[in-house]
Amino acid sequence: MATADSEETLKHPERRFSKDTRNRLTAIGRHAVLLVWAVVVLFPLYWLVSMSLKPAREAIALPPKWLFVPIFSNYAELAQNGEFVYAFFNTVFMVSVSVIVVLLIGVPAAYVLSRYDIPRQRDVLVWILSSRMLPPIAVVIPFFVIFRKLNLFDTRIAMMFMYITINISLVVWVMKAFFDGIPETLEEAARVDGASRFQSFLRVILPSAKPGIFSVAIISFIFAWIELLFGLVLTNQTATTVSMQVYQFIGVKQIEWGMLAAASTAVIVPVLVFLIAVNKYLAAGLSFGVVIKE
Amino acid sequence: MMNATTKESSHASVSSRLRELWNQYLPYWLMTPMVLVMLVITIFPGAYDLYLSLVKYKMTSPDTIGEFTGLTNYVTAFTEAGALDSFVITITFVGGALALEAVFGFVIAALLHGVESDRTETFYRVVFILPMAVAPVTLATISRIMLNSEVGIIPYLIEQLTPFAAPVFLSDIPLLTVTLVDVWHWTPFMFIIFYAGLSSVPQTLLDAARVDGAPLWRRYVHVILPYMKPVLFVAILIRMIDLFRHFGLVFSLTRGGPGTSTQLVSLNIYEQGFRFVDLGAAAAIAVVYLVLIIAIANVLIAKVGFEGVWE
Numbered sequence: 001m002a003t004a005d006s007e008e009t010l011k012h013p014e015r016r017f018s019k020d021t022r023n024r025l026t027a028i029g030r031h032a033v034l035l036v037w038a039v040v041v042l043f044p045l046y047w048l049v050s051m052s053l054k055p056a057r058e059a060i061a062l063p064p065k066w067l068f069v070p071i072f073s074n075y076a077e078l079a080q081n082g083e084f085v086y087a088f089f090n091t092v093f094m095v096s097v098s099v100i101v102v103l104l105i106g107v108p109a110a111y112v113l114s115r116y117d118i119p120r121q122r123d124v125l126v127w128i129l130s131s132r133m134l135p136p137i138a139v140v141i142p143f144f145v146i147f148r149k150l151n152l153f154d155t156r157i158a159m160m161f162m163y164i165t166i167n168i169s170l171v172v173w174v175m176k177a178f179f180d181g182i183p184e185t186l187e188e189a190a191r192v193d194g195a196s197r198f199q200s201f202l203r204v205i206l207p208s209a210k211p212g213i214f215s216v217a218i219i220s221f222i223f224a225w226i227e228l229l230f231g232l233v234l235t236n237q238t239a240t241t242v243s244m245q246v247y248q249f250i251g252v253k254q255i256e257w258g259m260l261a262a263a264s265t266a267v268i269v270p271v272l273v274f275l276i277a278v279n280k281y282l283a284a285g286l287s288f289g290v291v292i293k294e
Numbered sequence: 295m296m297n298a299t300t301k302e303s304s305h306a307s308v309s310s311r312l313r314e315l316w317n318q319y320l321p322y323w324l325m326t327p328m329v330l331v332m333l334v335i336t337i338f339p340g341a342y343d344l345y346l347s348l349v350k351y352k353m354t355s356p357d358t359i360g361e362f363t364g365l366t367n368y369v370t371a372f373t374e375a376g377a378l379d380s381f382v383i384t385i386t387f388v389g390g391a392l393a394l395e396a397v398f399g400f401v402i403a404a405l406l407h408g409v410e411s412d413r414t415e416t417f418y419r420v421v422f423i424l425p426m427a428v429a430p431v432t433l434a435t436i437s438r439i440m441l442n443s444e445v446g447i448i449p450y451l452i453e454q455l456t457p458f459a460a461p462v463f464l465s466d467i468p469l470l471t472v473t474l475v476d477v478w479h480w481t482p483f484m485f486i487i488f489y490a491g492l493s494s495v496p497q498t499l500l501d502a503a504r505v506d507g508a509p510l511w512r513r514y515v516h517v518i519l520p521y522m523k524p525v526l527f528v529a530i531l532i533r534m535i536d537l538f539r540h541f542g543l544v545f546s547l548t549r550g551g552p553g554t555s556t557q558l559v560s561l562n563i564y565e566q567g568f569r570f571v572d573l574g575a576a577a578a579i580a581v582v583y584l585v586l587i588i589a590i591a592n593v594l595i596a597k598v599g600f601e602g603v604w605e
Contacts (some may be wrong), residue, residue: 030405037402038421040478044436045424047447051439060445109328112321126595128328131336133591135539137560138580139335141567142342145351165335172328196317226429228542229560233568246431247546250438257439264432271427279420283490286483290528291490 006085029175052261074262084263089243092270094156094239095224098163099217105164106171107213111201113172114179127175129288132169139165140233154236162230167220170288174219177289178212179205214280218274225271242267340584346577353571367578371566379554379587380562387544387558387566388537389478396530397482398477404514405493419489423482430479430542431432437475437547438464468555472544479543480536484529492518492526531594538587550556559583 051059055071078084118124143162144153168229182205190200206213231241246267249260275282283291315319316323350358352595371377404424405488409415418516440448449460463471495518503513519526541560550557550565557565559579567576 016411026408030408033405034402034409034418038418039397041425041482044440044478045428047440048432048436062445062447062450064447064450068303078603105327105331108324116321118321127336128332130588130591131332133538133587134336134339135541135580135583135587137541137563138343139339140582141346141563141573141577142339144567145342145346145573164331168328168331168335189530197320198317224430226428228546229564232545233564242429243429243542246429246435248534250431250435250546257445260435261439264429264435267429267432268427271429272424275423275427276420279423282423283486283523286532287487287490287528288490288526288532291487291494291525 048261049265051257052265054258056256056258074258075266077259078262078266082247083240084242084266087240087242088266090156091225091242094159094241095163097223098224099159099167101160102164102167102171102220103213103217106168107175107200107206108208109174110172111179111205112154113176115184120263125176128169128172131165136166136227136229140229144233153234154238156239158234159190159230159239159241162234163227165223166223166227170220170223170285171216173288174216174285175212175289177284178209182208208239211281212284215278215285218278219282219285222271222274226267299495301402301490313597340581343577343580343584346573347581349574351573351577353573363574367572367574368582370572371578371582374563375566375575375579376554376580377556377559380557380559380579381583383469383555383557384538384559387473387476387536387540387556390470390532391480391537392534394473394477395481395484395533396526398481400488402481402485403488403492406489417485422485425479426477426482431546433475433479433543434546437471441471465552468548468552472547472556475547476537476540476543480533481535487529488522489524491522491529494525495521527594531591534594535587535591538583 052074053072054065054068054073055073058065058068100160112118113121140162143158147153147155147158178279186208187197187204190204191197195203226243227241228243228247231239231244232247235241235244235276246260246263249255249263278285336436348362348364350361350363350366352358354505406415406418406422409418440446443449443460443462449463452460454456461467499517499521503517539560540558541564544556544558545561545564548556550561554562563576563579563583566579567573
């Protein structure tokens with residue numbers, strides 16, 4: 001180490017610090033920036049959660065009460081709010097079904113795009129991606145008109161369909177990338193053993209693509225779960241969403257901050273857990289499968 | 295198939311014929327549902343928006359609904375509805391947020407890339423992705439609470455810790471404020487993709503550059519960034535598209551206000567269609583918006599290309 005250092009100083013006499021010191025300074029600077037960003041990220045989340053755990057008067061006290069005894073009355077009140085609870089489980093139901101359906105539609109198509117010679121395959125993929133470029137507001141207006149004509153306004157089936165529209169391109173792209181990464185020899189071996197192409201897809205390819213399917217399912221779930229516009233335009237009561245409930249809380253004139261904070265926290269807790277669960281595959285999922293690590 | 299004389303064997307032959315058809319045309323069966331859904335969600339909305347934009351569709355006067363009006367809706371859109379303003383606001387918002395998110399995302403990814411301890415690395419990586427889990431309505435709540443000029447912690451801290459008076463964020467600098475809130479929300483997206491991209495740069499390439507004695511910034515400019523070009527391109531393209539699609543956060547935070555200072559095109563279309571119940575004018579703006587977005591995306595895809603993205 002010492003020889004390396006002196007060589008270093010010989011080569012670059014103008015450098016005032018030894019390599020070791022410089023490395024240490026870099027490390028300190030690096031951690032300082034990372035720590036600041038971590039605080040920027042965590043502070044608003046902490047603020048929201050702590051507000052939901054304070055009684056009304058303390059919630060908006062300035063200077064803030066940094067130390068406080070958490071109370072759960074805001075959550076108890078929220079659990080009593082029938083509309084919120086209904087909207088919460090309604091959204092869980094609609095989003096879950098839509099994710100299952102979008103996987104059933106998208107995963108087999110992705111397999112075909114990965115394994116067969118499709119004419120103009122690149123154009124097909126860009127076409128699929130283009131569905132993701134349409135702004136939801138431009139998509140929702142035609143469907144608003146049609147759903148009203150078909151008596152599908154404010155129905156779960158209409159909402160589930162809309163959730164499928166926002167996630168189908170993601171599922172096809174990400175799963176195609178995952179299938180591309182699975183060696184074809186795997187299924188060829190199964191086919192030699194007498195399995196048909198479809199059987200080898202079910203029994204060999206799908207199990208190997210499990211992490212991909214799992215993470216694309218969760219990312220699709222999140223995109224649908226946080227959606228506000230469709231609930232705003234296409235629902236009224238029956239098919240209402242959890243985001244719509246929080247939105248209506250915001251609109252109330254006499255804002256009950258604690259309750260609003262509790263409702264807002266309830267919306268993100270399930271998603272936080274999911275997100276942490278798939279954090280390893282997030283880059284692959286969010287980049288439409290373009291970036292695949294490992 | 296060959297001895298389809300008895301009933302049993304003809305039964306068997308039907309099912310085996312079906313199985314044969316299934317296997318023979320397997321790719322078609324597997325693709326059909328996706329293609330049908332895609333047709334419905336790409337061709338139909340665009341075509342129907344175009345139709346709506348050319349007819350009267352004011353829900354307050356149901357008798358005239360469907361009457362052809364030529365380009366009247368487009369004229370309404372760009373005069374009364376202030377479509378042009380909302381396009382300028384949207385482009386400012388998209389450009390500002392995109393630039394800040396890309397820069398912050400890259401800097402954080404590059405800094406984290408040098409962390410050696412696995413535990414520290416995992417900790418930061420998990421913390422940094424958390425904002426993406428926050429629903430737009432929740433983020434609107436957080437922003438309202440924290441930025442509120444009477445009870446908000448951020449104005450309070452600014453006044454306590456600095457000699458400056460805190461701005462009233464959502465009325466003095468509304469567009470900047472929503473941009474910064476979006477930067478908090480979606481910098482993680484850039485971070486996580488860039489980070490994966492950095493990890494895929496081959497170590498040999500980095501070592502070679504280091505042996506050359508190239509300083510860090512030159513290693514980035516001449517070795518790492520060129521190698522990561524496809525990744526950078528994809529992340530920026532996807533994020534840009536999503537910024538153009540933006541609706542939830544700004545709608546629940548400002549509803550386009552004060553005045554129309556944060557009225558993005560999406561919000562303007564919503565207002566025309568559902569507050570002034572004029573779906574014709576709303577569709578006219580939507581058509582122009584669709585053409586603009588698809589043009590921008592196509593230019594980008596053609597210019598930078600998907601080389602490296604497509605194997």
